[in-house]
Amino acid sequence: MGILPTTKKIKVNKGDVLLKQGQITKYGYLVETGCLKSYTLDNNGKEHILQFAPENWMISDLDSFTNQIPSVIFIEAIEDSEVAFISKSEFNEISQLEKTELIEIATKFRNNLIATNKRVIGLLSATAEQRYIDFTLLYPTLVQRLPLKLIASYIGVTPEYLSEIRRKLSKK
Amino acid sequence: MGILPTTKKIKVNKGDVLLKQGQITKYGYLVETGCLKSYTLDNNGKEHILQFAPENWMISDLDSFTNQIPSVIFIEAIEDSEVAFISKSEFNEISQLEKTELIEIATKFRNNLIATNKRVIGLLSATAEQRYIDFTLLYPTLVQRLPLKLIASYIGVTPEYLSEIRRKLSKK
DNA sequence: GAATAAAAATAAGATACCTTAAGAAATGAA
DNA sequence: TTCATTTCTTAAGGTATCTTATTTTTATTC
Numbered sequence: 001m002g003i004l005p006t007t008k009k010i011k012v013n014k015g016d017v018l019l020k021q022g023q024i025t026k027y028g029y030l031v032e033t034g035c036l037k038s039y040t041l042d043n044n045g046k047e048h049i050l051q052f053a054p055e056n057w058m059i060s061d062l063d064s065f066t067n068q069i070p071s072v073i074f075i076e077a078i079e080d081s082e083v084a085f086i087s088k089s090e091f092n093e094i095s096q097l098e099k100t101e102l103i104e105i106a107t108k109f110r111n112n113l114i115a116t117n118k119r120v121i122g123l124l125s126a127t128a129e130q131r132y133i134d135f136t137l138l139y140p141t142l143v144q145r146l147p148l149k150l151i152a153s154y155i156g157v158t159p160e161y162l163s164e165i166r167r168k169l170s171k172k
Numbered sequence: 173m174g175i176l177p178t179t180k181k182i183k184v185n186k187g188d189v190l191l192k193q194g195q196i197t198k199y200g201y202l203v204e205t206g207c208l209k210s211y212t213l214d215n216n217g218k219e220h221i222l223q224f225a226p227e228n229w230m231i232s233d234l235d236s237f238t239n240q241i242p243s244v245i246f247i248e249a250i251e252d253s254e255v256a257f258i259s260k261s262e263f264n265e266i267s268q269l270e271k272t273e274l275i276e277i278a279t280k281f282r283n284n285l286i287a288t289n290k291r292v293i294g295l296l297s298a299t300a301e302q303r304y305i306d307f308t309l310l311y312p313t314l315v316q317r318l319p320l321k322l323i324a325s326y327i328g329v330t331p332e333y334l335s336e337i338r339r340k341l342s343k344k
Numbered sequence: 345g346a347a348t349a350a351a352a353a354t355a356a357g358a359t360a361c362c363t364t365a366a367g368a369a370a371t372g373a374a
Numbered sequence: 375t376t377c378a379t380t381t382c383t384t385a386a387g388g389t390a391t392c393t394t395a396t397t398t399t400t401a402t403t404c
Contacts, residue, residue, distance in 0.1 A: 040293055040296075040297055042297040042298070046297070048293065048296040048297040049296075050289060050292060050293060050296075062282065062285060062286050062289070063286045063289075063290075066282065066286070072290075072293065073293075094275055094278055094279060094282075095275050099271055099274065102271065102274040102275060102278055103266055103267050103274060105278055106266055106274055106277055106278035106281060107266060109278060109281035109282050109285055110234065110238065110266075110281050112285055113234060113281055113284055113285045113288060114234050114235045114238070116285060116288045116289060116292060117222060117234070117235075117288060118235075118244075119292055120222060120288060120291055120292060120295065121212055121220065121222060121244065121245075123292065123295040123296070123328065124212075124220040124221075124222075124295070124328045125212055125214040125218070125220040126214070156295065156296045
């Protein structure tokens with residue numbers, strides 16, 4: 001995928017942090033192998049996952065990247081991964097992109113927005129059990145691949161409660 | 173706003189429904205005066221508001237509009253409003269847009285995505301009280317303008333509970 | 345492959361938020 | 375103004391989900 005210019009490529013180990021809350025980021029990250037996550041820490045130090053980025057997904061703090069303001073999220077490898085960097089300087093002003101690049105990026109933003117809107121609807125209207133079922137349908141490979149506690153954090157429940165949900169579902 | 177081609181313009185009355193769940197929409201709506209909302213109905217018939225669109229905001233079911241699939245949301249006027257239509261046929265393939273239009277639309281999607289990501293973070297990590305406070309800071313004019321029950325639906329609580337939150341906050 | 349650490353399961357008690365219901369206040373219609 | 379409708383408030387009881395703690399299972403390291 002992707003005609004967006006990438007600068008360097010690096011290997012990162014599970015647990016490595018690529019972006020910290022408060023930092024201004026110059027990069028978007030394109031995952032080639034492995035998986036990253038983005039998350040916030042709330043007042044109680046609890047982690048809340050905004051996004052998983054397995055192979056061929058991009059991940060960044062878009063607001064920090066675009067507007068050069070402090071990030072509200074952390075980005076961290078949850079598996080050993082290979083990551084390509086999309087540099088702010090080469091990608092800087094949206095107005096300097098080629099038409100094909102503009103189409104690609106507008107389509108990416110649009111599809112991401114559609115998916116994120118669905119997530120908001122789920123968070124507003126569905127029970128935790130239904131959100132978990134929806135997650136398994138939408139990301140069947142991630143369900144196999146990710147530890148329960150990360151999925152719990154993504155759908156907005158505690159690991160203990162997701163464990164209970166799974167037990168309940170397995171009895172059906 | 174801006175340079176996207178609009179076809180017709182109509183007046184709608186408070187309560188008028190412009191798009192129903194299940195319909196495939198040909199339009200995006202640009203609000204010139206008044207205010208619209210988009211929302212879903214859950215299994216229990218409860219309304220959950222995805223978006224408010226006051227003056228100069230666009231509102232649509234982007235997935236239905238883009239991919240010509242049944243809408244998951246309703247769009248309805250919550251005030252008497254004047255609304256311009258952005259027609260699917262003139263706006264059809266993203267690849268047929270001018271470069272300036274592409275820049276405009278990519279920027280719109282991006283900014284909308286940034287805002288929606290913030291909303292997801294709030295829904296995952298903040299209490300109802302904090303989400304209400306955040307709403308008042310982000311949309312101070314809407315807080316004055318909208319009935320409590322619509323704000324409650326947007327932040328994801330019942331009107332009764334938001335009423336309790338307001339009472340508690342007013343005591344501080 | 346034992347030792348250690350991390351993740352998951354289970355369970356009891358706590359709390360944020362919901363449901364239902366009724367009355368008060370505000371809004372709109374005639 | 376008066377009546378009717380909608381919105382808001384208040385309160386009691388209920389439920390989904392959380393917190394804390396302990397045990398079991400799985401993964402990691404030397």
